[in-house]
Amino acid sequence: MTANAACVTCGNPLTEAVAGRRYCSNACRQRAYRERTSARDDSPNDSAFPAPLDTFVGRREELASLARLGSEHRLLSLVGPAGAGKTRLAVQHVSKRADQAWWTALAPVSDVVQAIYHAVGAHPLPNRSVRDAVIAEVDQHRRPLLVLDNCEHVLADVADVVSELLACCPRLRVLVTSREPLRLAGEQVFALGELDLPPADSDAAEALRYDAVVLFRDRAVSVDRSFEVDSSNVSDVVAVCRSLDGMPLAIELAARRVTVLSPADVLARLGDRLALLTGGPRTADDRHRTLRAAIGWSYDLLSAAEQAACRHLAVLGVPFDLGVASAVCGVDDALELLTSLEQKSLLVVDRMGGHTTFRQLESIRLYCRERAVESGDLSLVADRVVDWVCSVVEPEISSFFPAPSVVLRLDRNVGLLELAVARTAETGDWPRHVLTIIATAWTSTPRGPRGAPTELLHHALAQPMPPAHRSVLTVLAAMHHRVRGGWHVTRTFAQESLAIERADAGRPGTLARALEVLASAEAHTGNPAMAWQLYDEAVELLRDSGDKLARAVLLNSYGWTLLQHGEPDQAAPLVREALTLVRLLGLPHMLNPVLHSAGAIALARRSYPEAVDLFRESLEVGSEHPMDQFYDLEGLALGLVGVGSDDERALSLLTAASVVRTRYEFRAEPYWQAQLDEARALCRDRITAGRLRAAESTGERMSLAQAISYALTAQPLAGDDDSPISARELHVATLVAEGLTNRQIGQRLGISPHTVARHVTHARSKLGLRSRAQLAVWAGRHTP
Missing domain, CATH: 3.30.60 (Wheat Germ Agglutinin (Isolectin 2); domain 1)
Known part of the structure; x- marks a missing residue:
């Protein structure tokens, strides 16, 4: 003793x-x-808890998940970016708890143990440490919960204390809110993201089913009792919420501006949101009174390398993958950097189709871009993007067709190309400028056609460049004019490319490509005999190359051109071989043009059911690049007219495809145009006047994506008064009826499983259905 x-x-x-x-x-x-x-009184220590004066909006699923996880795990970390509402959600969660709970606000403190000591109301123990006093106090309670709010600036200290408390107090549970997890054994991380966001074209009734819009309305009404979301402002309110990434703090600050700005005015000023979104409640923590302060708190806690990475990535302005991030950050492998930033809630990870990309929430990006401007990082990042683009493109310029993996890589990072094009033009780096234009010509987006704009191509062709670069660029210019029906211009550019290749032998791939493009031009400018000769030379060049994809593309072009000149029987074996090669290669995104040719041959042979099946398959496999699919809509329409099964739908599809052709100046070949004209004439003869106008109006109003969904589901346009759910929701419902899981549906449609789940939920809500099985039954009854 x-x-x-x-x-x-x-x-x-x-x-x-x-x-x-x-x-x-x-x-x-x-x-x-x-x-x-x-x-041990089971009532919580309410006096230590924040007492919110406003209403809590949404987050029903999150609260349910927190309740379940809190009962299963002793350490639960609620993490998310600045302004996601972590503290508010934690307060709401704990307010429903009947057991003893303590709230420890760590934002203003540096001594974690002392803060917990005061929060739990511990008493000093003679000759014992403060930690011992905390343990003694906590251990007296039956089911205690300790909440540690805003831990990111004292993360190591919190991890140390929590680890000891959990070891010494077996009944204790800990809830942590932070912008990154503690990374302790047994920790369950709950990532808090954005509020549910409505589709951009939602009406007021639909928009108010989403938490983001409800929060905007609630906070706007708190400062202006006359405010309401209605038909006059719903599109602006939805756009504001979507632009702010569904982040609660940003939405609340934006909503408070309705006293002096309309939602349209708020939307117009979001480009300078860091200056606009200020003026939070006076009682709020300083970090939550302005959006800039909320983001700055996270940025200031980063290491120098992490801050530099945030600045550099913010210059991109688009999602990026690991390879791009490594190049932009100037490291061999940016995996650890990206992992750290994601754990600190400064990056969002998106996974789709087996590929991972990263992005910054727009408000965070704008803050970090301001810092990049201050640090003079813009030119550095632009130069590194140019380096990356050129490193991807240059090894492929001697190929007949760039490797699908290269095209896919560029497609996934297509948003970077504009920056690379502008930077090389600004610095007069014309050889590399040409490579950036070639990259642009190889890519496509869901919203635009494949290929570089005419003015970019022609401007680049006026600059000095190596012969090999010029050959590739002139053949791309020829292909650009080919899809627009400019056959004489196509012929001129293709001849120039061919002359370069014949003078500078040793690149059979680019020589074969020049021959192929020139052959198609000769066939359409009155010299088919020369065309077949050029095609045969190209086929011979690739016979022993081992490049099965190049051979498939060439054979398909040869077969399609033969078909245009009334030779379906000669075209059929070429297209059949091309289709076999592409299927063997396992490249579904490359099937689209070959299936189109096969469908066109079936049409020529009057095998209309076969044509319908081929064009349907082409529409299904081509969803990654819908801009390539207007031909398939036309082909399917021709097949339906031939079968005589659905003239109204056929006319709607023909009209929708015609809108795309007009918008992008895509001209059909004379052979194909004649079939389109004949089909329209038949539809107009067989459809009554009133239904005829309705069918054409439907086609005119549909976007290309809606037309594709309509073609595959045989349902009316999204938003049609007779359709209770949107075309996308209907398409998802039909796939549910096929027994596909959310992940499988997401892979089929190119969207995330989370987005699929949201479509399923919305469809069930609109239809008044209580289960996924009921939705499947409904879809089975309402789709053919």
Whole structure:
């Protein structure tokens, strides 16, 4: 027994007679018991908790998940970016808890142990540490919960304390809010993201089913009781919420501006949102009174390397993959950097089709871009993007056709190409400028056609460049004019490319490509005999190359051109071989043009059901690049007219495809145009006047994506008064009826499983259905 041992209750020295005990008398023991009993009162310590004065909006699924995870795991970390509403959600979660809970606000403190000591109401223990006092207090309660709010600036200290508390207090549960997890054994991380966002074209009734819009309305009404979301402002409110990534803090700050700005005015000013989104409640933490301060708190906690990465990535302005990030950040492998930034809630990870990309929330990006401007990083990043683009393109310029993996890589990072094109033009780096134009010509997006704009191509052709680069660029210019029906211009550019290749032998791939393009031009400018000769030379060049994809593309072009000149029987074996090669290569995105040719041959042979099946398959496999599919809409329409099964749908599809052709100046070959004209004439003869106009109007109003969905589901246009759900929701419902999982549907449609789940939920809500099985039954009854 040490000389300075003392009673835990009164502090009087303990005598030898009571050695080994904690109390000097029964009175002190009973007093300690009464204190413990009082402390075990199951009502939470409400006085220590934030007391929100506004309403809590949404997050029903998140609250349910927190309740479940909190019962299953002793350490739960609620993480998310600045302004995601972590603290508010934690308060709402704990307010429903009946057991003892303590709230520890760590944002203004640096000593974690002292903050917890005061939060739990611990008492000093003689000759014992503060940690021991905390453990002694916590261990007296039956099911205690400790909430540690805003831990990111003292993460290591929090991890150390929490680890010890959980080890010493087996009944304790801990809820942490932070912008990154503690990374402790047994930790369950709950990532808090954006509020549910409505589709861009939602009406007021639909928009108000989404938490982001409800939050905007609620906070706007709190400062302007006359405000309401209606038909006059719903599109602007939805656009504001979507532009702010569904982040609660940003939406709240934007909504408070309706006292002096309309939603349209707020939307117009979001380009300078860091200046606009200020003026949070006076009682709010300083970090939550402006959007800039909220993001700056996270940025200032980063290491120098992490801050530089945030600045460099912000210059991109588009999603990026690991390879791009490594190049832009100037490291061999940026995996650790990206992992760290993602864990700190400064990057969002998107996974789709087996590929991972990263992006910054727009508000975070704008903040970091400001820092990039201050640091003079813009030119550095632009030069690194140019280096990356050229490193991808240059190894492929001697090929007949760039490797699909290269095209896919460029497609996934197509947003970077504009930056690379502008930078090389600005610096007069014309050889590399040509490579950036070639990259642009190889790519496509869901919103635009494949290929570089005419003015970019022609401007680049006026610049000095190596002969090999010029050959590739002139053949790309020829292909550009080919799809627009400019056959004489196509012929001129193709002849120039061929002359370069014949003079500079040794590139059979680019020589074969020049021959192929020139052959198609000769066939359409009155010299088919020369065309067949050029095609045969190209086929011979590639016969022993081992490049099966190049051979498939060439054979398909040869077959398509033969068909245009009335030779379907000669075209059929060429296209059949091309189709076999592409299927064997396992490249579904390359099937589209070959299936189109096969479908056109079936049409020529009047095998209309076969043609319908081929064009349907082409529409299904081509969803990654819908701009390539207007031909398939026309082909399917021709097949339907031939079968005579659905003239109205056929006319709608023909009209929708015609809109695309007009918008991008795509001219059909004379052979194909004649079939389109004949089909329209037949439809107009066989459809009554009223239904005829309705069919054409439907086609005119549809986007290309809607037309494709309509073609595959045989349902009306999204938003049609007779359709209770959108075309996309209907398409998802039909796939549910086929028994596909959300992941399988997402892979089929090129969207995330989370987005699929949202479509399923919205469709069920609109239809008043309570289960996925009921939705499948409904879809089976309403689709052919």
